Amino acid sequence: MSPRALTVISAGLRQPSSTRLLADQLAAATRDEAGRRGVAVDVRMVELREHAHDITNHLLTGFPPAALRPAMEAVTSADGLIAVTPIFNASYAGLFKSFFDLFADDVLAGKPVLVAATGGTARHSLALDHALRPLFSYLRTLVLPTAVFAAPEDWAGATASGALDERVRQAAGELAERLAAELARPAAVDPFALTRTFDELLTGD
Incomplete structure (x- = not known):
């Protein structure tokens, strides 16, 4: 059974970062919860502060710099995402929004996403729902x-x-459950696939 690919996006701007700390806790909890369900999880961390200049260059030119491509591919190829941002002025960080502005509207369709945030006051928690x-x-x-x-x-x-x-733990359990459900989903049946050989078709067997 191949492991599920989980990509964690952290938009913390400082080091050390409470945003990264929360991202690490969510990733570890998801791995543990998935393990309890018999599902292995391969975690990939994308630290946006390391790609800040390349994200801006992509927005300006329309082309992803080579160093940014692995981070974008980690997002598009993931089975699930954890997205964590600091909250500034009642909304997500500009770097966080700029990164997701790079993706076409449909490339992330259907991916389960656990959203999380950090902020200097509990009032910023409203940004989870309105932003x-x-x-x-x-x-x-x-x-x-x-x-x-x-x-x-x-x-x-x-x-x-x-x-x-x-x-x-609650959020990680929900994400782990979704990853397990996706793994258990039967493969789509090809309606044009041959279930009988040509010899069988010719002989009527």
Whole structure:
């Protein structure tokens, strides 16, 4: 059984990045949840800050620089996606949006996507529903029911608890379930495929 390809897109701009930290947690949880369902997952991380100049050049020229092509192919060839962005001014990061502007409307159609975000205040969590979901719905992806937002209090301090871990597990379980369902789906039957040999057809057997 071949592993499912999972591509994780992180749009964090700094190092270290809470956005990357959340992306890593979601990827690890999805791998664990998929393993419980008997499904192996091959994770590929795309760190957008490493491709910022190439993304801009692609937007300006209409052609992807060679260094950017593997990242784009990792997205288009994936069986599932985890997309994580910081929230600025109540919406996704410009780098995040610019990257997804590079894809034609239909190339991501049907892919399951787990959306997640980080921000400086819990109020930014609204961006998951009014910014990220519409973006991926427009791209005709299958946006999973549970989205994950992490505010500063989710990482440290007296208010930090297992709440974030619980949301991560819930979302990862939904994505793992979708990856397992896709793997179990029977292969499409070719209506023009021959089920009998020519000899059988000629002899009427």
